[in-house]
Amino acid sequence: MTTKDDNLSKRISARGEGKELTEGVAKQGFADASGEYPKQEYFFGNSINKAAKGEIVNELFAGGGDFGVDTILQDQNPSQFPYNQVQETQSGHVIEIDDTPAGERILIRHRTGAGVELRSDGSVLFSAVNKKVEVTGGDHTVIVEGEGNLVYKGNLNVRVTGDYNLQVDGNINVTTAGNKNEIINRNHTKTVNKNQNYTIKGNRGSQVVKTNTDTILGGNNLLVKGNQKNFVEGNVEFTSGGSFVQTAGSEWAASSQTTNISGNFISVMGTLGTIGGMGVDVYGKTFGGPPLGTGLPAGGSSATFYGNLMGRALEAITATKANLAGNAVHAFYAKTAGTAPTGPKVPSVPAVYPELTPQFITPIPPTAPMPNAATTMMHLTIGNYAVRNVQIDTDIEDPNSLIAQILKTDDYDNLFEYDPSIHEIRSKLRDENNLNNGKFTSNLVAAGKLSSTYRNIVPKKIGRTSPGTPSLRFGTKFIGNNPNDNKSKRFKPQ
Secondary structure, three states: OOOOOOOOOHHHHHOOOOOOOOOOOOOOOOOOOOOOOOHHHOOOOOOHHHHOOOOOOOOOOOOOEEEOOOOOOOOOOOOOOOOOOEEEOOOOOOEEOOOOOOOEEEEEEEEOOOEEEEEOOOOEEEEEOOOOEEEOOOOOOOOOOOOOOOOOOOOOOOOOOOOOOOOOOOOOOOOOOOOOOOOOOOOOOOOOOOOOOOOOOOOOOOOOOOOOOOOOOOOOOOOOOOOOOOOOOOOOOOOOOOOOOOOOOOOOOOOOOOHHHHHHHHOOOOOOOOOOOOOOOOOOOOOOOOOOOOOOOOOOOOOOOOOOOOOOOOOOOOOOHHOOOOOOOHHHHHHOOOOOOOOOOOOOOOOOOOOHHHOOOOOOOOOOOOHHHHHHHHHHHHHOOOOOOOOOOOOOOOOHHHHHHHOOOOOOOOOOOOOHHHHHHHHHHOOHHOOOOHHHHHHHHOOOOOOOOOOOOOOOOOOOOOOOOOOEEOOOOOOOOOOOOOOOOOOOOO
């Protein structure tokens, strides 16, 4: 026979010379001439494969894994002789066809641990110690009746040369520890049949090259805690089918080269200020001023007019023009200012001013209250047109405030701005500085994300779960002709 050293040529030459060659040739017919067999684990025993007898279980490589992902692989029951047919090569390749009751399986295992296993419950395990490549020349269909987990410890690149259609009957949850970038070369359409909410813990920017249109069929609320600035290079138009209210807590200013304010009912009031200008015409029904002071006739006004006043006053206290010599018209008006009209009689007017013939009209009293300080303050503080008091998330130091609930920067000492996962916490605690950061770790403990005993190197002693003194036990599985009632071999567990 040909041995491992392949010394056939030596034996042929030795036979021709009449010599006996013993090198590499077993003197007993049942010994391996190469010296490879029996292997060490089979010394002083029979040569039946240990996997066939159930003494060992050949398994595929199932290392690695990820936190929170269960491979759901139960321990394989040992095989029973003679149900398992095992073929094992010199390098360690194994093929098993096992008919052990409740443990039927087929195993093809490479010496590295890679291979395929068909288990007794119908599960199939594929294990690749190194790379795994699948090439399909036609269509590829995968149907999974249960749940699935897909974990890549490196990068994942997916390319679809046609359409990519994704249909999810439940929820879609996406969590990324880094950035998310999307490039859409054409249109982007999104339909949300119910509610939509965005929480942005940093800045937000949006650039629109062309027209931006927002159509809102319900209400629209914009809450801004800081300042808001709108800059429009073109025209701005605000149109309201109902009321349009603007209030400011400190100052409201509007300016333009041309300003138009019109309405069927207009109210402009204030405690101090100016209305009018050099070229402004004022039209109205009644004009009034602040009430007269103490000691003056009741019901009068202390309004002051500058310039010429053309008309008839109920009472004239001072007529400056009457003191001017030669001005008979002004003296006439000052003289008759306090005379009540008596029927259609009209006093004569010098012919030099026929257009100044006075018309006696009964004065119309004001129908609205005098816009004094009290009424002005009332309009500013109560009613539909009062100044709104705007307060949004006032006490940001309060842990229950909106910004404190969203941002976790202070709680986690600028290490996180959100509630971290257990993976991220473990990653940070590998740094000795973070491990000794009392503010960071104490908030993690308070939030229930870190155990209060995280610094204990040795777990807390909880005692033994079994008696300290081992008890005698007997083997329960017998091989060969050893009867079941043989209780002679005893051992103590260490």
